[in-house]
Amino acid sequence: MVEPEIDGAAHTAVVDSLARDQRNQGAPPAVEGALVRVRALLPEFTGALRRVAERVLAEPAAASRATIVELAERSGTSPATVTRFCRALGFDGYADLRLGIAAETGRARSAGWTIDIGREIQPGDPLERVLGQIMAADTRAMHDTAALLDLHEVERAAAAIASAPRVNIFGASGSALVGEEMQFSLHRIGVPVWAWNDVHNGLASAALSRAGDVALGVSHSGETRETIEMLAEASSRGATTIALTSFPRSPLAELADVVLLTATQATTFRPDALSARHPQLVVLDLLYVAVAQRTHERSHAAFQRTAQAVHGHKAVDAEGEK
Template sequence: MVDHEAETAARTAVVDAPVTARLSPTDSVLARVRSGLPEFTGALRRVAEQVLADPGAAARATIVELAERSGTSPATVTRFCRALGFEGYADLRLGIAAETGRARSAGWTVDIGREIQPGDPLERVLGQIMAADTRAMHDTAALLDLAEVERAAHAVAGASRVNIFGASGSALVGEELQFSLHRIGVPAWAWTDVHNGLASAALMRAGDVALGISHSGQTRETIEMLAEAGSHGATTVALTSFPRSPLAELAEIVLVTATQATTFRPDALSARHPQLVVLDLLYIAVAQRTHDRAHAAFRSTARAVDGHKAGKEVRSA
């Protein structure tokens, strides 16, 4: 079988380089493969898809066997390993074996990748969702650069204005962060309409923070709003599952999430929980850095709504 990828070294160099740009060899192997999948083309992509389709089999296969199963060559498998930050195939196999072993021990592999059937009992569906979400959380923790979270938290803590941009499901996640920041006295706004978002972005300046949320990193409206904010001096932050996406390339700070799709929950929908985990971490980090102000604001906002709880009367001033 002809390995066309091997015939285009220049193209391979372009594909190989981005995958390890923001990731280190200590990260989750499978999370790195999933994150880099959109950047792989041709034979390299076939190797990646084969590894993701059956990680256990990949960990047991020889380099020749993996090449045959993916319709490529051993040379391509070797380049695939190097693109992920490994010196050779032996290191990749060990990484996958260790990761799948940990996942089995923790029960994360139950039904992952299996299609949910119309007749499946809810107990099995719940198990599959829990396994997929647990896996996604684990992979997100492995991918996330805490130094980037620190930078983002420092910027938000000192910002005079925080704009959060997103569309569809990402907009809902953005509103959660806006609510949390608002409760601790951080002036934050969540924008979903591109016209309103662009208008607000045009008023931003140095010292402000703009956060764009997009699983794919390719949502045009979110990219436009973040670019507008950045052009006026705002610090730009991206939350995405693809560290080499247009949104990530645009941002100064990139926070990476991982996903694990299930039936009826493709990647864009399954990204919500990992996104919320990262934004919760960011919120807590901001609260830590503004402790006195955050504590006072939280007490004031809690007291303001306390009288609306069932069984309580509003106290007079």
């Protein structure tokens, strides 16, 4: 059943708040990353707005061809709701949303990403098909992350880390592994950095933070209690806080001074939390390189020394060469 034109003042206020947040975060009103933004804001949508979002994500190509009335009918809502949905995403109107979706689905078709994305992997599928699906999903996630990522935020994070007396990285489970990769990279270029996955040790380190220090929290959902608690403790001591998450309105993102966003493409046996690893590593690789650029002489010298220190542990071939 199609709902009334007006959903109520309270509902409109929520949508207006989402739109303001998008503008305040520098989200471009242009066509780039239309579907990425729908996925990122999906947890914030309720009721009619959520039905529009789910319809768009379920059939993006059809949505790009539909009129505003057709999309409203297919989602069981109204044209007024579709208009508010567009505003929540930062678009001026429905025409801009359609253009954004069409551009994104067109790129996906030309790149071959749509062939297997969304299809369940069956027990009898050959590995060639499974590999194609995983590659398509990861490639799409990388491109979506590039469209979603605010490079100004990356610059801010890099500047803070480059000058920090101490850097703490917090994460749990799979996010802890991602954080440890970042710790390894920064450690090799002389950055004083520690990675913590135990909440007691992490809180103890966070409590010793001071102004100028940096705390980086990694959580796909942005809702991991331990990571939020450790980042909050570091923040209360004056540290600059950075969140790496897929959800801009998550508790972790709301807490952080700097937010780095990632996108995901889930596949069978690889739900969002697992499929987030590669986009997270790409963003942290970018951040690592940005830090190394700002500390070039120190980083170059440190990398040479650390490489030389481990050189003697490489295997020696039959001719005595390493």
